[in-house]
Amino acid sequence: MLKSVALKAFSFPMLFPILESVWRTLPELWKTGTHEYKLWPCIDASSDSLCRSIEEPGQVELNFMMRFLIVVGLATSLAAVAMAAALPEISLKKTTDESRRVALQVSVELKNQLLREMQLSGPVRSLLVCRYTCPEILSAQSRKSGWKVAAVSLKPRNSALGMPDAWEQEVLMDFERRAARGEKVDALEFSEVVSEPQASYFRYARAMMMEPLCLPCHGSRDKMSDAVKAQLALDYPFDKAVDFSIGQVYGIVSIKRPF
Ligand code: HEC
Numbered sequence: 588m589l590k591s592v593a594l595k596a597f598s599f600p601m602l603f604p605i606l607e608s609v610w611r612t613l614p615e616l617w618k619t620g621t622h623e624y625k626l627w628p629c630i631d632a633s634s635d636s637l638c639r640s641i642e643e644p645g646q647v648e649l650n651f652m653m654r655f656l657i658v659v660g661l662a663t664s665l666a667a668v669a670m671a672a673a674l675p676e677i678s679l680k681k682t683t684d685e686s687r688r689v690a691l692q693v694s695v696e697l698k699n700q701l702l703r704e705m706q707l708s709g710p711v712r713s714l715l716v717c718r719y720t721c722p723e724i725l726s727a728q729s730r731k732s733g734w735k736v737a738a739v740s741l742k743p744r745n746s747a748l749g750m751p752d753a754w755e756q757e758v759l760m761d762f763e764r765r766a767a768r769g770e771k772v773d774a775l776e777f778s779e780v781v782s783e784p785q786a787s788y789f790r791y792a793r794a795m796m797m798e799p800l801c802l803p804c805h806g807s808r809d810k811m812s813d814a815v816k817a818q819l820a821l822d823y824p825f826d827k828a829v830d831f832s833i834g835q836v837y838g839i840v841s842i843k844r845p846f
Pocket residue numbers: 698701710711713714717718719721722738739740742743744745746748749750795796797798800801802803804805828837838839
């Protein structure tokens with residue numbers, strides 16, 4: 588908040604009128620000053636006319652060069668403040684954009700693999716894609732990026748990989764609230780920088796929405812094929828990832844990276 592105010596205040600169109608009015612009023616301000624102007628230390632005041640005259644308030648003419656230097660100094664300081672305020676915001680935006688790109692890429696890849704397998708060999712064999720290929724896509728992306736890239740849910744199927752941590756649980760609950768308020772589910776995202784005992788992390792989450800493609804394995808248990816039900820019971824005895832309907836938030840692609 589403060590940063591964006593600083594950014595707006597010191598944006599370049601604002602800077603010119605400020606500097607222009609300083610330039611105009613500087614000679615008047617200079618003349619009315621009653622305190623001493625010591626621009627640099629004087630070792631031998633009597634031999635240095637500039638030094639001597641500066642020490643005598645009200646008697647020094649503000650020449651063009653000094654006026655110019657003061658205004659340039661002021662402009663440089665204001666620009667430095669603006670840059671310092673802008674840099675973290677720019678780097679945060681870049682980090683968010685990168686994370687969004689990776690999350691979308693991962694979702695598309697997961698869905699494409701699943702769709703291909705579902706069309707080729709149906710839901711029972713596709714369970715293998717979810718079991719082996721999906722975790723592999725996520726961990727390949729983690730290795731490539733150096734971040735932790737995961738898919739987690741409040742009702743996970745695989746508790747080893749799909750269980751959300753505290754931050755992810757908060758985000759998932761918030762996404763459910765936002766979805767209930769009518770926000771577009773497949774556009775839900777959230778990011779923030781989080782401090783932990785060892786380090787700070789940038790965290791990003793993007794909602795995964797239930798679609799018709801997901802229903803054979805995550806939809807109503809009553810409508811699931813017996814073969815899928817039997818395989819799920821065998822592989823995931825504590826499966827919670829069923830009875831979802833289209834349009835619901837099922838989980839998130841979650842990214843955690845050092846910041
Ligand atoms: C062919 C069955 C099948 C289909 C279709 C399917 N999934 Fe899954 N899904 C699974 C299985 C099996 C797992 C557990 C994978 C594992 O062992 O890590 C899983 C796990 C997940 C997870 C990881 C969290 C968890 O529960 O362990 C997410 C998120 C997920 N699925 C989302 C989706 C979405 C979104 C769709 C639709 C686009 C979908 N799935 C379609 C079978 C399926």
